[in-house]
Amino acid sequence: MTLSVNIQRTLGGFDLTTAFDAPDGVTVLFGRSGSGKTSIVKSIAGLLTPQGGRVALGDRVLFDSAARVNLPVHKRRFGYVFQDSRLFPHLSVRENLCYAARVSGRGARQPGGVAELLGIGHLLDRRTHALSGGEAQRVAIGRALLSEPDMLLMDEPLASLDGPRKAEIFPYLEGLRRETGLSILYVTHNMAEVARLATHIVLIENGQVVRSGTPEALLTDPDMVRVLGIRDAGAVLSATVMAHHSDGLSELRVSAGTLVLPSVDAPEGAQLRVRILAHDVILSRTRPEGLSALNILPVRVLALRRGEGPGVIVQLEAGEDRLLARITRRSADAMGIAEGATCFAVMKSVAVSRTDIAVGLQSGG
Known part of the structure; x- marks a missing residue:
């Protein structure tokens, strides 16, 4: 289902005025640090409230300032994966995975299938403090999946990982869409992640959508090199x-x-x-x-x-x-x-x- 976003919010030095559609697949919000990407995804999730606009997922309206609709976070049915894993340190991997399903009230899946998909089955009884960065992020993704979301929101999920850990987690990110059918809104300022994961790209600059389209069209457009970065062209x-x-x-x-x-x-x-x-x-x-x-x-x-x-x-x-x-x-x-x-x-x-x-x-x- 398509995520439709049209929001306005004042953010410090600039006005966030953003309108785009995220079709089925992996839509990547790409822009330099400070361009407003995280504020956009938090507004979609309900963690921030825009001053105006509308957000809809398929035919479900999540936010509409004119109609005074503003669904709380837990009713928006998103699985949110943050830059840091935000796991509960006092719980095991298995307990972290099951927590989201229990709290959401929608989760009917058992952790075994998700653990197999993400390659963390051998970690289920381990405490989270003993996990590597890549393992912790895979557990965080599994927790989001077990809440049975309608869509995944992933905010710079690889930003805190070094090169080898990023390489470790890439195949699991690629498999998410194939194996689950879920659409993903993925936030990053790393062009390698865009080129590898995106099926649709939304370019953000100073809170505005510069352009959106397929990787084949945008990444090879000479006029977009200024936004994308000459070294990453x-x-x-x-x-x-x-x-x-x-x-x-x-x-x-x-x-x-x-x-x-x-x-x-x-x-x-x-x-x-x-x-x-x-x-x-x-x-x-x-x-x-x-x-x-x-x-x-x-x-x-x-x-x-x-x-x-x-x-x-x-x-x-x-x-x-x-x-x-x-x-x-x-x-x-x-x-x-x-x-x-x-x-x-x-x-x-x-x-x-x-x-x-x-x-x-x-x-x-």
């Missing part, structure tokens, strides 16, 4: 695992050809999303030979955006997909890179890390 490609080779490389099919990447942990035939950063793409006007780079795709230049510095962002058509390349103005001029030009995009296999590959997520419309 890149594309998300849909891919299918074709083969795993004995030398530790996996072969993936994309719409423009083939990608060869370090061993991908997915079976042949699996559908993947692969993030390709703009600064990892090299352009050549002719098909290069004698290179160590294994990935060469034919592309057509769709647009160029020249910044104030020496860099140029080039939007490329690669089959049915879009890529971004970040090159220097000098190279673009010397090579005659212009709209409509054909060339080849070159990418090193090792430039794509395992954290840039997502399994089984499809983008929304």
Whole structure:
């Protein structure tokens, strides 16, 4: 079901005036720290009260200032996962999981199935102080699921975790939508999380919605690089695992050809999303030979955006997909890179890390 949000609230130095729809899938609210993301999700959950507007989940109105509707938190039927796990330290993992089901009055599920989904079955009798950060967040997600919510709200759930713990929890986040069917509103300022998890993106800047749409459309729009951040600019490609080779490389099919990447942990035939950063793409006007780079795709230049510095962002058509390349103005001029030009995009296999590959997520419309 679709979450519809249209709220107004004064927040310190700026006015939060936000309107967007979050369709089925994983909608990510993305913006820099201080842009108003957490205030938005707390207003949706009922933890903050907007000064005006309307919030509805499907045909259920949760807040409507004109109609004087303001459902309390426990009646909004959201599962809320905070940045810190907020587990009860005096209870075991099992007792933490069961608490939400008991308090909500809706939970009919037993913790066993959720524990298996999140890989925490072996932790059920452990006290929460003995958990790692990643384990604690998985328990927090399980507690939210066991309240039988209509939707999950996840506010920077990985922000307090280091790199290895983030890598540990990513597969469980990807599996939530597939296994539960629940839609998720996910808040982050980390572009890697956006590229890996989002099926729909809402860009927030100073309390305003700059734009919303699919990852394929927004992440490869040169005009959005300013909001997304030049260092994180890149594309998300849909891919299918074709083969795993004995030398530790996996072969993936994309719409423009083939990608060869370090061993991908997915079976042949699996559908993947692969993030390709703009600064990892090299352009050549002719098909290069004698290179160590294994990935060469034919592309057509769709647009160029020249910044104030020496860099140029080039939007490329690669089959049915879009890529971004970040090159220097000098190279673009010397090579005659212009709209409509054909060339080849070159990418090193090792430039794509395992954290840039997502399994089984499809983008929304």
